[in-house]
Amino acid sequence: MDRQNRREFLRKGAAAGAIVAGLPLVRSFDVPAFGQAGSPPVPPPSGDVPEGGPVPGQQPGAADLTSSGRHDPGAAVAGEQVAGGSLPFTGGDPKNLAVAGAGAVVLGTVMVGRPRHTVLGHGTDVRTARSLARLDKVFWGFESPPLSVLGFSFRVRHTEAPIGPALLALLAPFRTPEDGPAGPAAPDAGDQPLDLSVRDRGERRDPRFAIYRDGRLLTTAGEPWSALSALFGALDRATVERATARGLVLHAAAAGVGDRVAMLVGPSGSGKTTLTTALVRDGLGYVADEVVAVDADTLRIAPYHKPLTIKPGSHHVFPELRRVGVAAHGATHAHWHVPATSIRRDALAAGGTTGCVIGVEHRAGTASALERLDEADAMSLLVQQCFNGERLDQRGLDTAVRLARDVPCYRLHYSDTDTACALVRRALANVGSGTTA
């Protein structure tokens, strides 16, 4: 700008209240690497929020999912477990990384000293090709029908036939309608279906289960439930990759009333899934968990109806789900994978407009409270839980700014889910009223 324009610009700033004095205020915060949002925080000392992976020294045999009678009671999760959180991403370039569910084994760690297994990070290499060929010879006891979500199609395979009905129930929201795909879940034309496979390698193998994506070994897991956690973690990862082109992708959950959706944002272990499950039980529609994709143009949240994963620390909050959670069967240490429709038959919601953004933080033993965030704090909240923050271009940044500026944003501290549900409803009810909750 020339000098005259600059002075005019400065005059407007002065009229708007800018004061050039003191020190400039520039707040900076890191953007998580792609897919790395949601790193687990330091766990709270107690409370009803689950904390991460399996309990060391877990009771053997308690998580026998397959009812095949082949579960090895001595088989424990070997190697280094994914620390803490439910989010299975390990960050970095998505093409070059392992994907592991909580409770699963990080392959790169386990295989130290065994270079012949260094399959990760090399794309379709010789080993992957061999793996693909070998998987072609595997007898799959369960193969899902065509599934789709957020513009891509996939299928799931498992070597254990007895898991079929349970897995089918968990995957039901992703089923492609008989009369052809439609809506936001419809796969793009020419889309090659993604293959997600779980192979039981037998009780003598430790870890027993191997999880593959398109023939490539992603990770291993010691128990049926942790294999499912890894499977859904792989689905999360694929969803983030595919949804990135469509807008903002956040580590969050979402539940709503009618067309208005509350987005619950926070790192792993902050209580998003626990609160979302409670909200669904309380009558709200289930929109998404772990991955929330916000349309850059409309700020609408697309549905991502993955099963709700109830971690051990929250089992006591949902005693009615004890016999519902797949891979659990009442086990105290396992993740319960719960179809939302088993909480309420009409639980699934078709997405909707972002009505409010809530940064969730469970704090045991403290009074629950909802406080309004200013725009800068809201921006900080969003960006730090943004899966594709590292890749945000002008359009993506503008989307985050619109959310921070135009949508009421709050921080919720909660210790009990009943109060938290009431506060979320209150935040949603305040949409458009201009009042704070």
Place this chain on the structure above:
Amino acid sequence: MIPVHAPGVVVAELGDDVVVHDRAGGRFHVLDQTSALVWQCFDGVATVDDIVADIVEVFTTDDGEVRAYVVALVSVLSERGLIVDAAARPAAATDEPEPARPSSASLGPAAAPA
């Protein structure tokens, strides 16, 4: 020094504040109202002295205080890689200052239409 926005930064207004996304450095920065105002003056043409002089004139305030503010801001933003010295860049680059809001079309896969 002739401050100019570093190549590759993405900028958006957030009320009176400005959000700057440094894609290369992987960080977000929120500039408060006054910092945002001065940031907009970093166009690769005006020197720090030019900007200070204009602020002093418009705000009718103390030259020393304004200079201290602008110099501090330049220091902070330079340190964080958000501005560079246009005078130190190759001549071809200084002929066309970096735009404050680069086109989304050049910003990789996330810019693709939904």
